[in-house]
Amino acid sequence: MTDSRLVLAVVSAFALMTVSVRTVSAVRLTMINSEKAVMFLKDNIHPTPRSASCPSGITAVKGGTFICNVVFADGVPGIVTVHMTNASGGVSIGNADIGLADVVPSKADAFLIAKITPKPKSVTCPSGIKIVKGGTFDCNVVLADGAKAFVTVHMIDAIGDVSVSTKDIHLQQPASASRAGAPATVVTVIAGKPTEFSFILSTKTVPLGTVTFKLTSAGQLPHSFEACSTPLTPAAMKSLQTLPDVCAGTATPPVSPGGLVTLKVTFKTKGAYEYLCTLPGHASYGQKGVLTVT
Secondary structure, X not given: OOOHHHOOOHHHHHHHHHHHHXXXXXXXXXXXXXXXXXXHHHHHOOOOOOEEEOOOOOEOOOOOEEEEEEEOOOOOEEEEEEEEOOOOOOEEOOHHHEEEOEOOHHHHHHHHHHHOOOOXXXXXXXXXXXXXXXXXXXXEEEOOOXXXXXXXXXXXXXXXXXXXXXXXXXXXXXXXXXXXXXXXXXXXXXXXXXXXXXXXXOOOEEOOEEEEEXXXXXXXOOEOOEEEOOOOOOHHHOOHHHOOOOOOXXXXXXXXXXXXXXXXXXEOXXXXXXXXXXXXXXXXXXXXXEEEEO
């Protein structure tokens, strides 16, 4: 999934780097000039990004780095790690420093459609997954024969390249098979998206039996996920505000941004079950919802 737009001309990059160092050295800057850093990025990333923003107040330290946000020419958001080459404000970047901020679902979908044989009927990958080298995320797939599966996709670097193998494709059995001890239903949970105090679930309806929740923390804060053990009353289900902020149930530990954890919960009774974040104040801010067990 490497994008050609991320490739810099090596000769040009070094030439511009030399000019940048000489220019900055002449004025003896001790703080990084964020406007000049933005201009440097726009000059060195091709095609030219739509926009870029770099932090202010960064002290120039040889060997140090800072992160700038960019929106690439095709509208996809990304991040750039900028290296400080000296204490006078000189900077440099390389191919490996430029990456996507989040997984692009449409590109992940296309990648799986191209890799899975026979061609699957449909692929749905989640949005809001931050790219972390060594991380994983799950996509829902309807295979060519109509069987439902989920695919674990591996992020192999920080610029959006991914990989899958045959062992990463897991069939999802119908509810009757699950109750008989077949592989559990899998639900992908993204915490911190679309807002910091919210969840995105790949499905909010699951069958009786064991459910595996795969939680990814995609916000700026740590998050957790708890599945409550007692079905909700009709009164509690009137609105998000009437849902309790605490419950007895099974929960993950807090997960730092970019982290992934798995939680298995067995539902023995049909009904509506609350799920929530157990970190102080998060549920009261709205980080909770309802899961239906059929």
